[in-house]
Amino acid sequence: MRKQVAIGFLGTVLDKGGFGESRWRKWRPSVGICRQPQWPLHRLHLLHDNHSLQLAQLTADDIRRVSPDTEVVLETCNLRDPWDFEEVYAALHDFAAAYPFDSEHEDYLLHITTGTHVAQICWFLLAESRHIPARLLQSSIGRADDGYTGTVKVIDLDLSRYDQIAQRFARQRDDTLALLKSGIATRNEAFNRMIGQIERVATRSGAPVLLCGPTGAGKSFLARRLYQLKKARHQLSGPLVEVNCATLRGDGAMSALFGHVKGAFTGALQAREGLLKRADGGMLFLDEIGELGLDEQAMLLKAIEEKRFFPYGSDREVSSSFQLVCGTVRDLQQWVAAGRFREDLYARINLWRFTLPGLAARREDIAPNLEFELLRHASESGERVRFSREAREAYLAFATSAEASWQGNFRELSASVTRMATLADDGNIGLAEVTEEMARLRDGWQAPVASGAAMAPALWQQVLPDAQLDLFDQAQLEAVLAACRDAGSLSEAGRCLFAVSRQARSTANDADRLRKYLARFGLDWAGVKAVLSP
Known part of the structure; x- marks a missing residue:
């Protein structure tokens, strides 16, 4: 038969019944739990401080008198402030770490009737987290003639054993999944599994979430549902702020994201808060994050990691803490390789990546x-x-x-x-x-056709999908990109493009000329090759 072992604080008020025989007419929790025939205790560990040593010894003697088979172990636990949560939790955590638990032969009970409310909370947390493999023991005064014995109730924190609670949690999770799917009874097994994982991540983690997938797959829609879920769970108190990064360019991108001070640039007639600050306490959804410039990416990384950043043109930092959700149609790994997306930012937002399949x-x-x-x-x-x-x-x-x-x-x-x-x-x-x-x-x-063959997007549209160019620039850039696509190096492409004009130059600088031309459109050799290479 497994032995029952109880652990609890000496009750400096409840366990104090005086030193005369009248104490036997008073309910004392630590004595009462040792008189329960249905819960015979093999051992009781009684935690006390030095000031209560006499009461602890008297209580131990009385337990031996009414329950001679119960071994009483007095444990010294001196607390400067028994209402200081940090101190109490640390002391009990150390006690649990040093205790030689033998779960194969013993069952453990934590007596939570005695001790301060802080101690009771700490017992609960240590049992719930399984730092102590125990159930909770609650005792109370009885109504019978021998009321000093009292009654006990055991609370098992393994919620899976409580059918009604388990069913309630299951219904709650079903409701959460339905929220993420807008009540649509989706049938695709892979998608349903992914939504289930997203639900667990959303409720347990505040780390960035990266939603990948083609346009129209529902990334923005899912981000709004994630916000509703976390707001309903009181994990967010601020607003949902959405921004399409493809619409941000140049100084306007810095200003829109991080805000600016008055006079930071021409036209900055007054200070602007910025979207990151507006999202403080809430959720920031950066759709098409791959379109952000490298400077904005660097500042965003600082804001994510430190929760602080400088508004454009300011030398004073502001703080903002938000849940970040990112969306992209790009292959960001490929863009990292091409130098168009920061590797450190990608590593930071790629902790939870989910790819939404198309219809x-x-x-x-x-x-x-x-x-x-x-x-x-x-x-x-x-x-x-x-x-x-x-x-x-x-x-x-x-x-x-x-x-x-x-x-x-x-x-x-x-x-x-x-x-x-x-x-x-x-x-x-x-x-x-x-x-x-x-x-x-x-x-x-039906794809547009020319000469009976399907037409691919123009090269300039492939590398600058959101750009609007004059016909002159389109034609010139198309020829340059074609040369870059077919060449094996920047210098080779330059020699092809400047084969005539280079003859009149004393120094051949084909690669530098081509590099500067590409930079006019925010392009570089590695990025162009990454997009146009077959």
């Missing part, structure tokens, strides 16, 4: 998302629209087929449903609307 990889989720989009349209327009049975079957057969490429992902599905719902008469999407929409989607998915 074409989740065809089984098209049907539930179809119903979600109809409900969203009804909420926004105030008009309920439904598919006829034939129309719904026809649309789903098309949408889930290999023919449907869904290049715009869930954003494209939403637009498709909106078009059909808007054109539907009497709130009913019929076969005619579906047929017309399928033709519209097919037409949109």
Whole structure:
């Protein structure tokens, strides 16, 4: 039979019953727990300080009198301030670390009735974290004639043993997953597993989260749901601040992110707070983080690590603590290799990376998302629209087929449903609307052709996807990029591009001329080769 071992503080008030026989008519917790027939104690460790040694010895003698089989071990525990949480926790933690627990042969109970409230909290934390492999023992005064014996109740902190609590936690987690998925009963197993992991990370960690995936896969949507979840759990108190980094350029990027002081640059007529400061206590979602410039990346890294940064043009730091969520369609590892993204920043935001699949990889989720989009349209327009049975079957057969490429992902599905719902008469999407929409989607998915072959994006569009250039610059840059793509080195590309003009120069500086030309567009040799290399 396993031995029962209890550990607890001597109650300097509750265990004090005087030195006469009248003390036996008073309930004393440390004595009472040793008189429980259903919980015979093999050993009791009684923690006390030097000032209470006489009371501790008397209590030990009385326990031996009523329960001779119980060994009483007096443990000296001197605390300068028994209400100081740090001191009490450290003392009990050290006690637990030195104690020779033998869980194979003994069961342990922590008596939480005696001691200060701080001591009771510390016992709970040490048991809950399994620093002490014990259950909690709560004693109270009894109602019987021998009330000095009292009653006891054992509390097991293994919540998995409590069916109702376990069921409640399971329901709560199901509700959380539903929140992240907007109530959509998604069927893709890989996606559901990922959402489950995101839920655990969101509720347990404040580290940056990186959401990868193609445009329209739902990165912004999921970031907003993460904010709602953490706000509901009281893990965030501030606002959600969203910014598309692709819209930030030059001094405007620094100012928008970090703020600026009055007069920091031409046109800075008044100070500006900045998005990082505005997100203090909340969440900052940096969509398309790969588009940030290297200077902004360096300042962002400091802000993440130190929670402090300098506004543009200021010599005084400001502080801001926020949950960071980043989104990108780029392969940031490739951009690090090309020198377009800082390796240290990538390492910092890459702790929790989740890649959202496109709609074409989740065809089984098209049907539930179809119903979600109809409900969203009804909420926004105030008009309920439904598919006829034939129309719904026809649309789903098309949408889930290999023919449907869904290049715009869930954003494209939403637009498709909106078009059909808007054109539907009497709130009913019929076969005619579906047929017309399928033709519209097919037409949109057909790549433009030239001479019977599919046309790839222009080279300048591949390296500068968000740039707007004059036709002159487009043509000139296209020729330069083509030479860079085909050359094996910067110098070789320069010699090709400046083959005529270099003859009139005393010093050949082809590589330097090409380097300066690329820099006009914010480009460099390594970055161009990384994007254009097959």
